Structures are given as structure tokens and as C-alpha cells.
Amino acid sequence: MSAVEDFAGSRKDEKWPELEKAEKLARGAALKWASGIFYRPDQLEGLGYYRKRETQRNNSIQSRLKSAVQSYLEGVNIGLGQLRYALDDVRGIRHSLGEVQEEWRGKGNNFQGLEQLREVVTEHVQLTAVVHNLPHVFSVPEIVSQTHGLIDSRQLLEAHAKLMELECWRDNILYQFHRGSGTLSSEDADTVLSYFSGVQELSDALARELWDVVGCGLTFVRKDPALFVSAVRIIEREERIDSTMLEGSSQHHFLPPGRPKGWRQRFFQVIQEAISAQFRATQMDIKGPGLASHLAALQNNIMDELCVVKHLMVQCCPPHYDIFYAFLAMYHQSISGHLQDIISWDLTKNEMFTVLNWTLCVYHSAEMMGHPDLCPDVDITSLGPLLAPEVIEQLQRKYVSKVKASMTEWMQKALEAESSDWHRDQEPEMDHEGFYHSTLPAIIMQILDENIQVASLIGDSLQHKMISMAVHEFDSFFCRLRETLVEYGKEHLKIRSVPKFYVPYLLATINNCIALSSSISCLKQERSVSSPFEKPLPSLQATLDKTQKKACRLLMDELLLDMQPLFLQLPSRSWLMNSEFIDCVCQLMDHYYIYFSRARSPMFKFLLLESERVVIIEYVRALMQKRLLCRNTEERLQFSDRMSEDALELTQLFLKMGLDKTEQSVEVILALQELIRLKDPSLLSLEVSGFVAKYPDISDEHISVLLEIRGDVSKEIQNLIFEMMQQSPSSLPENYHAIFTNILVPARVLPFCLRTGKCA
Numbered sequence: 001m002s003a004v005e006d007f008a009g010s011r012k013d014e015k016w017p018e019l020e021k022a023e024k025l026a027r028g029a030a031l032k033w034a035s036g037i038f039y040r041p042d043q044l045e046g047l048g049y050y051r052k053r054e055t056q057r058n059n060s061i062q063s064r065l066k067s068a069v070q071s072y073l074e075g076v077n078i079g080l081g082q083l084r085y086a087l088d089d090v091r092g093i094r095h096s097l098g099e100v101q102e103e104w105r106g107k108g109n110n111f112q113g114l115e116q117l118r119e120v121v122t123e124h125v126q127l128t129a130v131v132h133n134l135p136h137v138f139s140v141p142e143i144v145s146q147t148h149g150l151i152d153s154r155q156l157l158e159a160h161a162k163l164m165e166l167e168c169w170r171d172n173i174l175y176q177f178h179r180g181s182g183t184l185s186s187e188d189a190d191t192v193l194s195y196f197s198g199v200q201e202l203s204d205a206l207a208r209e210l211w212d213v214v215g216c217g218l219t220f221v222r223k224d225p226a227l228f229v230s231a232v233r234i235i236e237r238e239e240r241i242d243s244t245m246l247e248g249s250s251q252h253h254f255l256p257p258g259r260p261k262g263w264r265q266r267f268f269q270v271i272q273e274a275i276s277a278q279f280r281a282t283q284m285d286i287k288g289p290g291l292a293s294h295l296a297a298l299q300n301n302i303m304d305e306l307c308v309v310k311h312l313m314v315q316c317c318p319p320h321y322d323i324f325y326a327f328l329a330m331y332h333q334s335i336s337g338h339l340q341d342i343i344s345w346d347l348t349k350n351e352m353f354t355v356l357n358w359t360l361c362v363y364h365s366a367e368m369m370g371h372p373d374l375c376p377d378v379d380i381t382s383l384g385p386l387l388a389p390e391v392i393e394q395l396q397r398k399y400v401s402k403v404k405a406s407m408t409e410w411m412q413k414a415l416e417a418e419s420s421d422w423h424r425d426q427e428p429e430m431d432h433e434g435f436y437h438s439t440l441p442a443i444i445m446q447i448l449d450e451n452i453q454v455a456s457l458i459g460d461s462l463q464h465k466m467i468s469m470a471v472h473e474f475d476s477f478f479c480r481l482r483e484t485l486v487e488y489g490k491e492h493l494k495i496r497s498v499p500k501f502y503v504p505y506l507l508a509t510i511n512n513c514i515a516l517s518s519s520i521s522c523l524k525q526e527r528s529v530s531s532p533f534e535k536p537l538p539s540l541q542a543t544l545d546k547t548q549k550k551a552c553r554l555l556m557d558e559l560l561l562d563m564q565p566l567f568l569q570l571p572s573r574s575w576l577m578n579s580e581f582i583d584c585v586c587q588l589m590d591h592y593y594i595y596f597s598r599a600r601s602p603m604f605k606f607l608l609l610e611s612e613r614v615v616i617i618e619y620v621r622a623l624m625q626k627r628l629l630c631r632n633t634e635e636r637l638q639f640s641d642r643m644s645e646d647a648l649e650l651t652q653l654f655l656k657m658g659l660d661k662t663e664q665s666v667e668v669i670l671a672l673q674e675l676i677r678l679k680d681p682s683l684l685s686l687e688v689s690g691f692v693a694k695y696p697d698i699s700d701e702h703i704s705v706l707l708e709i710r711g712d713v714s715k716e717i718q719n720l721i722f723e724m725m726q727q728s729p730s731s732l733p734e735n736y737h738a739i740f741t742n743i744l745v746p747a748r749v750l751p752f753c754l755r756t757g758k759c760a
Contacts, residue, residue: 140166144198151205156213156230160237163202170196171256200258207263210234214267215274218305221312229316235263236318268326275330279338291342291351295358298338299368302331307373332383335363339387343395349402352395356458359386396458400465403451404473411477414443419484423499428508436508436598441515444477474520475543482547485509489554496561503558503592506551507599513548514600517541548603556610559592563618570622576638582646585615586653593657609663612654613737616665619646621743623672623709624702630711633679639709640677643669668695668739675706681713685721692728697738700725701745 038044143162150159213220213231220228242260278301309327317323342355364370369380387395418440421428428436448470455466485506492502499505520540566584575581589611596607630636647669654664671691678687684707692698700722707713707721732738 140169140196141198144202147202148205151202151209154209154213154227156206156209156227156234159202159206160234163199163206164237164241166196166199166202167256170199174256203258203261206234207261207266210263211266211270214270217271217274217313218308221308221316225312225316228313232267232317235267238263268330271327272330272334275327275334276337279334292354295354295362298335299358299362302335303368303371306331310374328380329383332380332386336386340391343387343391347398349399349406352399352402353454353458356392356395356399356462359392360458393461396462396465399462400469403466404469407447407451407470407473408476410447411444411473412480414440415477415480415484419488422488422505425500427501427504430598434598435511435600436504437511437515438508441512441519444474444516445519448474471540475540478540478543478547481509482550485547485550485554489557492558503555503595504598506555506558507595509551510548510555510603511598511600513544513551514603517544520544552603552607552610555607556614559588559611560614560618562588563615567618567622570619571628571639571642573628576628576635576642579645579649582649586649589615589653589657605658608654608657608659612650612659613665613739615650616668617739617742619650619669620672620739624705624743624745626705626708626746629709630676633712636676636710636712640673643673643676647673665737665739671695672706676710681710681717684713684717685724688721689724689728692725695739696728696732696736698740699745702740702743705745 037050038047143166147159147162147166150156150162210231213227217228217231238261242262245255245259278298306324306327309324313327314324339355339359347355362368363386364380366372385392418438421438428438431437451470452463452466455462492499496502563585566581566588569575569581592611593608596604596611599607628639630639647666650669651661651664651666654666655661671694675684675687675691678684688703703721703725704718707718
């Protein structure tokens with residue numbers, strides 16, 4: 001208690017900020033507590049109880065605080081005592097060390113004589129090593145000579161044992177020098193190495209012999225694997241010695257010369273070099289047909305050697321060599337480099353196909369890396385692609401480009417031969433059904449099908465590119481065919497008698513287009529991968545249709561040229577009197593019908609429809625020329641009767657040819673004759689209204705010509721008809737086949753009058 005009182009007394013007059021803060025917080029907490037307990041007057045009765053309880057509590061807290069402070073002060077007092085004892089011990093130790101230092105300084109000169117003793121010990125150690133190794137040193141030349149003999153006779157294990165013995169002697173002597181002086185001087189090392197120079201030569205000679213054996217390892221494994229196994233055992237011995245020397249060098253800082261040899265790494269390098277030597281071929285050696293033979297020979301050699309490695313060499317090497325996978329990776333790498341060299345040459349399309357087929361098909365097939373003998377142990381995907389995808393893509397594009405040039409050339413030759421046949425003095429060939437045709441579709445489709453079949457052997461990617469290219473080339477070919485047809489038609493117009501079989505060859509061209517369209521559609525359905533046809537096929541079909549329609553147009557132009565002389569007499573007085581005109585037209589159509597029957601469906605029907613429209617339009621056009629105007633009712637009746645008879649003849653003609661009445665346009669002739677036959681001109685407006693509703697493409701000029709042909713229509717009725725026509729809608733209905741749109745009305749000739757007086 002006295003220590004506590006002293007401590008309290010020494011701090012009595014000092015002010016502690018923390019104490020004041022704690023006191024304020026305590027007072028505040030007490031005030032808050034009291035205000036919560038005594039907030040009503042009747043609660044003041046328990047004030048004595050609370051005062052007594054808090055007094056007891058404060059006394060308990062103060063007693064605990066005094067006890068804690070007392071124990072703390074006692075601990076401080078014990079610590080101070082221990083520090084006094086430690087200080088005394090430190091002073092004693094310092095005094096003892098000073099005495100030892102003084103004694104050491106006095107006797108230090110006596111140790112300088114030990115340096116001479118150390119030099120004597122070092123010399124003794126060296127002499128001991130020399131005496132110990134002296135028998136070995138004298139026998140070195142003899143052992144070197146013996147070892148050379150063993151190497152020459154390929155007794156590799158015995159030769160290696162001698163070599164290890166010599167290297168051990170050399171390394172021990174060098175280590176003795178190193179251990180004796182702590183470091184190996186260059187003078188000592190040169191002396192030892194010069195004496196043991198034959199050892200390094202032996203090591204090099206043995207290494208050369210080993211690499212010769214390893215390079216021809218497959219041959220040795222087939223015939224006598226003992227020599228190859230000996231080489232592998234020697235390599236493994238050297239690897240263990242390398243590991244031991246490297247571990248010892250970290251402790252003793254001494255590594256014998258020539259270590260580490262790294263013969264295991266060199267073992268795989270020699271195998272890689274031997275494999276790479278198989279792929280050294282010049283461009284002259286394997287260019288052209290020799291490329292396929294070269295790759296086939298490589299395939300056979302590689303398969304034979306991999307089988308030897310798997311079944312024989314694996315048993316001659318330690319498992320950690322993983323010799324089969326090592327060979328596989330080396331072959332894969334060498335083949336990849338060799339193929340890249342070949343690709344860099346200027347290859348033909350056949351050579352490109354050979355490379356692509358070998359790379360993408362043969363290499364992974366059951367004939368090579370997928371062979372049943374190799375499958376369980378070969379995961380060719382782990383080695384990566386033989387050629388990078390971008391290299392394959394570039395080679396495929398080059399191949400397609402070469403094929404495109406060849407295809408364009410062959411198509412052009414076929415087109416030139418076809419156009420040359422058009423000028424022959426004989427009809428085109430007919431098939432077994434009697435339709436005109438030529439060899440053009442067969443040649444074109446053979447070119448296409450062969451190239452697509454060849455591309456499909458490589459894969460879908462090349463097939464897609466080939467089909468896209470072929471579709472583009474077909475489109476160009478059809479455009480050139482259409483241009484050739486145009487030139488063919490122009491030549492014929494100059495001299496219509498040349499060529500002699502103009503129409504038959506046009507029909508043969510139409511049939512060829514039908515055959516090509518059918519063949520392309522069949523080819524699309526036959527191919528399992530039809531996506532390349534989806535987008536370009538409509539465009540190709542449209543180009544083919546244009547070519548086909550152009551040939552049809554030339555046919556219709558030829559028909560029109562033959563008909564024009566006949567329609568020059570329509571209408572005329574002779575036409576009114578007899579049926580000679582319509583008989584000639586029917587004869588001409590019968591003649592063309594024989595030609596049209598040589599066309600395949602659906603173009604046969606199309607030609608009939610087009611020829612029927614040509615006849616009807618030319619008939620109406622001839623009427624619009626106003627070559628004959630009716631002068632009275634009798635002539636109008638005669639005019640309309642002749643038109644009715646002509647319409648009936650034409651209807652029967654085309655019915656006989658195979659056109660239904662609903663497909664014919666003859667009705668327009670009957671409708672026109674009704675306008676001319678009408679007896680009461682006042683009813684013309686009603687008749688014309690019905691005619692315009694049926695044929696909305698007729699114009700005011702056409703109606704005006706018809707009214708002039710009648711010859712009895714007054715100006716008032718004409719004006720009424722024209723006003724009615726202006727009020728009727730002029731838009732053409734959907735799928736309406738125009739007739740009058742293609743008929744031009746001749747310009748009206750104004751009366752010429754020469755006046756006697758001066759002009760106004």
C-alpha cells in the first residue's frame with residue numbers, strides 16, 4: 001500500500017486529460033441514468049435503496065482497481081531487479097572479452113609459421129595424388145589404343161567402359177589439383193589435358209560411331225538390334241554421369257571438361273536429321289506425274305518405318321524416351337516442311353490436286369495415319385494440322401483459279417465448235433425422240449461434273465469453291481452464247497439463204513438450253529451439299545432463260561420476215577374475193593410447225609404461243625395500214641365476213657397444232673370485225689366501250705383507223721367515242737398480253753392544197 005500511496009502522491013498535483021474526460025462521461029451517464037429512474041415524484045422513495053447499492057458497487061470497483069494496480073507495481077519492481085542483474089552480467093562479459101583480445105594480440109605472431117606448414121601439406125596432397133595415379137598415367141596411351149580398336153570393331157559397350165575409366169582418371173587428377181589449391185590453375189589444367197588429349201578424341205570417335213548407329217537405327221533394329229541397344233545404353237550412362245557431375249559442381253564448384261555431353265538430346269537430333277534426309281528432293285525430280293509417285297513412295301516408307309518403330313524400336317528404348325511419339329512428331333514436322341516447299345513451286349492444277357488430296361485425305365486415312373496398326377497409339381490431332389488452314393485455303397484458291405482458266409478455255413473451244421457447226425450444210429443431229437440437239441450440253445456438263453466430283457474428293461470447302469466458280473463461269477458462258485446467237489442472226493439477215501439450216505440450229509440451241517437447265521437442276525439435287533447452288537442458281541437460270549428467249553426471238557423474227565410479204569396484200573380487193581392469203585399463212589405456219597415439233601417441251605408450247613401472237617399482231621397491223629377503206633354497207637359486210645373466215649381458219653389451224661381457244665388471241669380479229677360489221681353507227685360508242693374494256697391497250701389512233709375503215713362514221717360520233725375512251729381507265733390488268741401496244745398507226749396524211757392567192 002505504501003507503493004500505491006507514493007505513486008498516488010507523486011501524481012496528485014498532475015492533471016490527466018484522459019481522467020477528466022472519463023469523469024465527464026461518467027457524470028453524464030449517471031445523470032442520464034438518474035433521469036430515467038426518477039422522472040416521477042413517487043419514485044424518490046427508492047432513492048436510499050439506490051444510493052446504498054451504488055455505494056457498495058463503487059467500493060467493490062475501487063477495491064478491484066487497487067488490487068490491479070498493486071499487482072502491476074509488483075511486476076514492475078521484479079522487472080527492474082532482473083534488469084540490474086543483466087547489466088552486471090554484461091559488464092562481466094565485456095571485461096572477459098577484453099582480456100581475451102589482449103591475450104590474442106600478444107600471441108598472433110606465433111601463427112605466421114603455420115603458412116609454411118600449409119604449403120607443405122598442399123604439396124604432400126598433390127604428391128600423394130600423383131603417386132596414387134602414377135600407374136594409371138603410365139597406362140593411358142595403351143588404353144587409348146585399345147579403345148580405338150574396340151570402337152573400330154564396334155564393341156561399343158567395352159569401348160565406352162574404357163573411355164569412362166580414362167575420363168575418371170583424368171577428372172580425379174583435375175579434382176585433386178582443384179581441391180588442393182581451392183581452384184584449378186590454367187597451367188595445371190593444360191598439363192593434364194594435353195597428356196589426356198587422346199581421351200577427348202576417343203569420346204568424339206565413339207560419339208561419331210554412336211550417331212552412325214542411331215542414324216541407321218531402323219536398319220539395325222530390323223536386322224540385329226544389339227548394336228542399337230548398346231548405343232542407347234551408352235547414351236543413358238552418359239546422361240547419368242552428366243546429372244551426377246552437375247549435382248557435384250554445385251557443391252564443389254568443379255565441372256570436368258566436356259560436361260555435360262547432352263548425348264540424349266543429340267540422339268533425337270540425329271534421328272530428326274535422318275528423317276529429314278528422306279525429304280530432300282529437287283523440283284526437277286518430282287515435277288509433273290512424278291509428284292504423285294513421290295508422295296506415294298513417301299507414304300509407303302513412312303508407314304513401314306512407323307511399324308518398325310512401334311513393334312521393334314519401342315522395345316529397345318527406355319519408356320521415358322516415348323520413341324514412337326517422337327518419331328511420329330518428327331515425321332509430321334518433316335512432311336509439313338516438305339509440302340510447304342512443294343507448294344512454293346509453280347504447280348499445275350493436277351499437282352495442286354495431288355498435294356491437297358494427299359494432305360487432307362490420304363494423310364489421315366486408313367492407308368496412313370489412320371491405319372489399324374497405328375490407331376491405338378496415334379493421336380494425330382495433338383500434332384496440329386499438316387498445313388496451316390490459311391495455307392490450305394490459299395492452295396485451294398490457286399487450284400480453283402487454275403481450274404477456272406482451264407474450264408474457260410474448254411468452254412470457249414466448245415462454243416467455237418458449236419458456232420462452226422451452225423454454218424454446216426446439213427441439219428443438226430436428232431436424238432432418239434426426234435428433237436434437235438448437239439454435243440454442247442454433254443461437253444459442258446461433263447466439264448462441270450468432272451471438276452465437282454474431283455473437288456468433292458478433297459472436301460466440302462473445295463467443292464463449295466468449285467461450284468461457286470463453275471456457276472460464275474456458266475453465267476459468263478451463257479452470256480457469250482447469247483452474244484454468239486446475236487452475231488449469228490446478224491449474219492443471216494445479210495444473206496437469208498446462208499446458213500442453209502438457220503432455223504433448225506436455233507431450235508437445237510433452244511433444246512440445248514433446256515438440257516443444260518435440266519442437268520444443272522439434277523446436279524443440284526444429286527449433290528449432298530447443295531448450299532453452294534442456292535444463291536447463284538436463280539441468277540444462272542435467269543441468264544440461261546435470256547439465252548433461250550433470245551434464240552426464240554430470232555426464230556420469231558425469221559417467221560416474221562417470211563410472213564411480211566404475205567401481209568402486204570392485207571387488206572385488198574383480192575383478199576376480199578378469195579382465201580388465198582389465209583391459205584398461204586396456214587401453209588407457212590404448217591412449215592414452221594414441223595420445225596417447232598423438233599423443240600422440247602415446254603419451249604414447243606412457248607413457240608406455238610409466240611408464233612400465234614406474231615400472226616395475230618401482224619394481221620391487225622396490216623389492217624391498221626388502211627390499204628382498203630369500205631365505201632358502203634355491202635363492202636363492210638364483205639370485209640367483216642372475210643375477217644371472220646380468216647379468224648375461223650386461224651383458230652382451226654392453232655387448235656390442230658395444240659393450242660386451246662383460251663390460249664389463242666384470234667378473238668381480237670372477231671372483235672374487230674364486229675366493229676366493222678355493225679350496221680348502225682350510233683351504236684358504235686357502246687360497241688367500242690366493250691372492245692376497250694376487253695383490250696385496254698388500244699389507243700385513240702387505233703379506233704380512229706377502224707372508224708376510217710368503216711367509212712360511215714360522222715365527226716359527232718367520233719368525238720363521242722373519243723370522249724368515252726378518255727373517261728375509261730387506261731391501266732392494264734395483271735397478266736394481260738398486250739396486242740395493240742406493239743402496233744404503230746401510220747401518220748395521217750394531211751390534204752395538200754396549192755392556193756392561187758398570196759399567203760395570209
